[in-house]
Amino acid sequence: MGLFSKIKKAFKKITGAVKKVVKKVVKGVKKVVKKIGSSKILKALAIAAAAVVTGGAALGAMGATAASGGFTGWMVGASQAVTGGTLFGTSTALARGAGTVAKLAASPFKALGTGIGTVGSKLGVNLAPASSTATPAQLSAAVKTNPAAAARASTAASRGALNLPSTLPGASTAASATGTAAQQLAATAGSLPGATVGSFGTSAGMVGTVSGTAAQQLATTVPAALGTSSIGTAATTAATAATAAPQASWFARHPKLTSAATFVGKTVGGAALTGMTQQYIAGDPEQQGSMAGAAYEGESNLDPLRVYAAQQGINTDSIYQNMMYGNVDPSTQYSSELFRQQTFGVA
Amino acid sequence: MSTPKRLPNPIISSSLSEAAASGVLDGLDAGFTIDEIAPDTGPKIRGEAKFSQKGLDELVKLSSQGAVIPGQSLTNNPEQPYPWETPPEFANPREALDDIVGSIMQPEAMKNIVAALAQGAAVADLGTAILYAKFNEGKINPDVMMMLAEPVMYTIMAIGEEANIKYNIEGDDLDEFDEEDEQEEFDKRVDEFRNALTDIKKGATKNIETSKIDTNVVPESILAQVKEKGPEIKSLLSKGEE
Numbered sequence: 001m002g003l004f005s006k007i008k009k010a011f012k013k014i015t016g017a018v019k020k021v022v023k024k025v026v027k028g029v030k031k032v033v034k035k036i037g038s039s040k041i042l043k044a045l046a047i048a049a050a051a052v053v054t055g056g057a058a059l060g061a062m063g064a065t066a067a068s069g070g071f072t073g074w075m076v077g078a079s080q081a082v083t084g085g086t087l088f089g090t091s092t093a094l095a096r097g098a099g100t101v102a103k104l105a106a107s108p109f110k111a112l113g114t115g116i117g118t119v120g121s122k123l124g125v126n127l128a129p130a131s132s133t134a135t136p137a138q139l140s141a142a143v144k145t146n147p148a149a150a151a152r153a154s155t156a157a158s159r160g161a162l163n164l165p166s167t168l169p170g171a172s173t174a175a176s177a178t179g180t181a182a183q184q185l186a187a188t189a190g191s192l193p194g195a196t197v198g199s200f201g202t203s204a205g206m207v208g209t210v211s212g213t214a215a216q217q218l219a220t221t222v223p224a225a226l227g228t229s230s231i232g233t234a235a236t237t238a239a240t241a242a243t244a245a246p247q248a249s250w251f252a253r254h255p256k257l258t259s260a261a262t263f264v265g266k267t268v269g270g271a272a273l274t275g276m277t278q279q280y281i282a283g284d285p286e287q288q289g290s291m292a293g294a295a296y297e298g299e300s301n302l303d304p305l306r307v308y309a310a311q312q313g314i315n316t317d318s319i320y321q322n323m324m325y326g327n328v329d330p331s332t333q334y335s336s337e338l339f340r341q342q343t344f345g346v347a
Numbered sequence: 348m349s350t351p352k353r354l355p356n357p358i359i360s361s362s363l364s365e366a367a368a369s370g371v372l373d374g375l376d377a378g379f380t381i382d383e384i385a386p387d388t389g390p391k392i393r394g395e396a397k398f399s400q401k402g403l404d405e406l407v408k409l410s411s412q413g414a415v416i417p418g419q420s421l422t423n424n425p426e427q428p429y430p431w432e433t434p435p436e437f438a439n440p441r442e443a444l445d446d447i448v449g450s451i452m453q454p455e456a457m458k459n460i461v462a463a464l465a466q467g468a469a470v471a472d473l474g475t476a477i478l479y480a481k482f483n484e485g486k487i488n489p490d491v492m493m494m495l496a497e498p499v500m501y502t503i504m505a506i507g508e509e510a511n512i513k514y515n516i517e518g519d520d521l522d523e524f525d526e527e528d529e530q531e532e533f534d535k536r537v538d539e540f541r542n543a544l545t546d547i548k549k550g551a552t553k554n555i556e557t558s559k560i561d562t563n564v565v566p567e568s569i570l571a572q573v574k575e576k577g578p579e580i581k582s583l584l585s586k587g588e589e
Contacts, residue, residue, distance in 0.1 A: 029372065032372060041381075
């Protein structure tokens, strides 16, 4: 059997075993929580397991209940604090929209966006019953991981009307430019943000009226809309990042688990060190670091053979040239006859 | 929505299934209801496997193409090994899992997984395919592949649950859990009936006093037999001796 066949067979065994474990666990939970259907427990298990596997990122990406502070949010609170953060805590539709986009960009697991369960139709598979609550604009913003597209969606009046300059990349198209690449660039250069200072003037929206280049306007309007401090210049941001308090380590955030792990580590490490120390004390440098109590064949086991060899004048170095039948030379048996007995003659 | 009484307890387990079960029980203990943990999202879409002649033909066609000749791999240039013959990209299961879950969570991959689940593909088959592909690409070794079977299957199950699909876990077992529920319910009812019957029987036999039985109804000779044989008398409906 080849490697691949073996792998396939082993894999089939494992998947079968997983199903058995799932069944067993469903039964176990059922004993504790009465009068509940197995499929409901299965769902709870799947949600909890996904939270464990991905630290909540997968469920966050699928728009599960994490955001609404439910069980998943409770279970993966720490993870959400890392991937989400307070930046997305404001209640305006604008902040929600911008937050979604930022989250998508921030986390690889969150590429899909909100609510696969509630907006299954966006997947192009006609699956979900008519319970979709997301607007087409939200869907398209969630599916497309293009910040420009999402920003465009957020400029709709119903979504908070962030006063973004109209010249974001892709937001406006310069009137049909033709010719070589250089000619097209020359024709459309004016529509690139920041290309020309005076061409954008001011824009009005929920943050008020701001002026300057597209980059300058964004630097003012986005932080204001999200309720955060101004982004400032690149130098300022770098300085802020340098002085910002570092994220607490995983161990600091999980003191109980850390103490348990430390205890286990200390116990196991202590046992290993004890064995090692004992070997040092015993004074056998060749066996230092080996496991205490391991079965070594002591030299004393060879003693009876040495005594016998000495009696027979055999050198133990060439012992394999002196084959023994027990402790007798097999050649002594060469002349002995095998057992015989009388048999009946057949006519 | 109820407010949890406390923070989650740390879970230490060698099996993801058990860790998930502990998480659910911990959540229930902290004050969540099972409906809050696994909210009802209406009737599910049945991911029923349907027979497809086209699919079968395709399979037959593939299998009739023949396999490699034994020893064929030995004729390959050792300087150009297959990806799985080279050291894997991820030797650490955790890193491998991050990479795999990351690729599963891509919109296009997710769309395909949801579509496959809705059309009856089993979670185990999808998990196998994903991990096997990663092994073929030289991303993971067979040991890591085996270790990741359970987490990947659970991730796919979570996707199925979020998409509100009733999916197969292995083979065609869509209604297996429901059937078990029905069987359990049936067994429970039968037990209840038996217990009730036993109670009635016990109560009835306890209250029978042969001295009070009207001899016009039951002849004295029979009553004498009843007194004599007592517990040996069996019901007409009882199981006979074998």
